[in-house]
Amino acid sequence: xxxxxxxxxxxxxxxxxxxxxxxxxxxxxxxxxxxxxxxxxxxxxxxxxxxxxxxxxxxxxxxxxxxxxxxxxxxxxxxxxxxxxxxxxxxxxxxxxxxxxxxxxxxxxxxxxxxxxxxxxxxxxxxxxxxxxxxxxxxxxxxxxxxxxxxxxxxxxxxxxxxxxxxxxxxxxxxxxxxxxxxxxxxxxxxxxxxxxxxxxxxxxxxxxxxxxxxxxxxxxxxxxxxxxxxxxxxxxxxxxxxxxxxxxxxxxxxxxxxxxxxxxxxxxxxxxxxxxxxxxxxxxxxxxxxxxxxxxxxxxxxxxxxxxxxxxxxxxxxxxxxxxxxxxxxxxxxxxxxxxx
Numbered sequence: 217x218x219x220x221x222x223x224x225x226x227x228x229x230x231x232x233x234x235x236x237x238x239x240x241x242x243x244x245x246x247x248x249x250x251x252x253x254x255x256x257x258x259x260x261x262x263x264x265x266x267x268x269x270x271x272x273x274x275x276x277x278x279x280x281x282x283x284x285x286x287x288x289x290x291x292x293x294x295x296x297x298x299x300x301x302x303x304x305x306x307x308x309x310x311x312x313x314x315x316x317x318x319x320x321x322x323x324x325x326x327x328x329x330x331x332x333x334x335x336x337x338x339x340x341x342x343x344x345x346x347x348x349x350x351x352x353x354x355x356x357x358x359x360x361x362x363x364x365x366x367x368x369x370x371x372x373x374x375x376x377x378x379x380x381x382x383x384x385x386x387x388x389x390x391x392x393x394x395x396x397x398x399x400x401x402x403x404x405x406x407x408x409x410x411x412x413x414x415x416x417x418x419x420x421x422x423x424x425x426x427x428x429x430x431x432x433x434x435x436x437x438x439x440x441x442x443x444x445x446x447x448x449x450x451x452x453x454x455x456x457x458x459x460x461x462x463x464x465x466x467x468x469x470x471x472x473x474x475x476x477x478x479x480x481x482x483x484x485x486x487x488x489x490x491x492x493x494x495x496x497x498x499x500x501x502x503x504x505x506x507x508x509x510x511x512x513x514x515x516x517x518x519x520x521x522x523x524x525x526x527x528x529x530x531x532x533x534x535x536x537x538x539x540x541x542x543x544x545x546x547x548x549x550x551x552x553x554x555x556x557x558x
Contacts, residue, residue, distance in 0.1 A: 217279045218262045219272070219301075220254035223247060226287030226512060230316055231369035231399070235294040235309075243371075244268055249543040250536070254286075257521045265299075267292075272299050280305060284487060287512030288315060307484045315482050319511040320368035321403045322346050323480065327491070327506045330476040335468055341496060342504040347402045353392050354384055362407040365392055368399045376440050378407070408504060409497040414457060416470055417517045418489040424481040426474045430523075431457070432490065432516025435533075445519035447547060448531035460501040469493075469505045482511070490514035522547065 223229075224246045225239035239247075251266040258264060262284075263276050272280075277300055285292055293312050297303075307315065325344040332340065347353045357363045357379055365388070367375030377391045384392070395402050415432035431453040433446040446453070454463060473491055490510040495501055519534050529549040537544050 217276070218259065218282045218284050219276075219280045220258055220262050220264045221267050221283070221285040221292065222251055222253045222264075223267060223286045223289070223292050224250070226285070226289050226292065227369065227371040228374075229289035229291035230287070230319075231367065231371070231375070233290060233316060233369075235290045237291045239291070246536075246543045250545055253518070253545060254284075256518060267295055267299075272301075277301070285513075288312065288485070290316070311484050315485060315511075316369070318480065318482055319509070320399075321366050321508065322368060322401070323509045323511075324506050325403065326480060327473065327476045327509065330479065331469065331472050331505050334472045334475070339465060340469065340505050341408075341498050341502040342506060344403050344405045347392075347404050348400075349396070350384075350389055350392055353402060353404060356404045357384055358382075360404070360406040364405045364407055365395070366403040366405065367395045368401060368403065408494065411460060411495040411497060411501060412457075413492065413494050414453075415490050415492045415514070415516045416473060417514065417520055418474065418477060418491070420477070420481065420486055420489055420511075422486045424478060426477045426481075426489070428470055428474060429488070429517065430520045432514070432519060433457075434516060434519075442515060442536075444533045444535035445515050446531055447519050447522045447528055447534050449523065452531060457495070460495045461503045465503060469503060473505065485511060487511075488513050488517045490516050 225243035228239055228243060229237050247268055248266070251269065252264060254264045263280070265272055280301065283296065283301065283305055288307065290312055293306060293309070296306055325346055328342050328344055345356050347356055353365070363379045365377040365379060369375070377388065379388050392402050413434050413436055415434065417429040417432055418426050419429050420426050430450055433453050433456060435443040437443050457466065477489060491506055492508040492510070494504045494507055496504055515534070522528055522534060528547055531550050533548045533550060535546050535548070537546055
């Protein structure tokens, strides 16, 4: 039996890196309001644990053979240990520390390096530079001209700071200094003229191999906050992307990412991996194949499950909304009224 947990506070808990971290009230509210979200991808014999509202029944506790949370963090590890799960089902604190270090935003830089080496700089675009000091940030920003600073670990749309002046301002430096002090480094990326967001969804298996699961088309706000996923067929998604990027390039990037992810595999992790990408205006259009890597469950993977079960009209928009004091998961057949399903 698998134990499934919806812990949307995961990214914030990874950033805090504290077994005793207390998430903000909004994150706990989302976890409670959408506690049954894992039922959308659960198998018949899975058990969904509401980790803020209930204990794990003793008869269930001893039947669990695997844990599949939304994401792994020191906080969740502490919660699962407190709930009585056997150590054999959980990563050790050392493995958890290694996992966190390996899945920060520096991972995007490593994958981009591999992709450029494998595919050549003319096929794709994208750059990310790890900066360990304010002087390095100043030097790299001067080269980029207009850049985005990113904290190594942060929640959706958080931990991102644009730098638009020719040199970092005092406000920019203060943001960077706090990030350097708390998290050790800052990722710096050039600003890109984005046309659309997309992602490849993968699954990492227990043996370290990685398989491709499908495409994700999603929307974000101007500040980078997740705004929804398109639920439709793979062919519809490929046709949409095909307006800008040819299918051969997509296939080559997909295969190269599988190899690159397997090079950077993690010892205990088994589960979804979402690689966020974007189409940008650059000498026409180019694919930036690795904006961010989410080594956890993603809304894109969830949208794939909705598409595969065939219960929803194509195309539709899947969203998480906060209305009337609570979070709701909704799917909206495009052009019709909203319909709440969770």
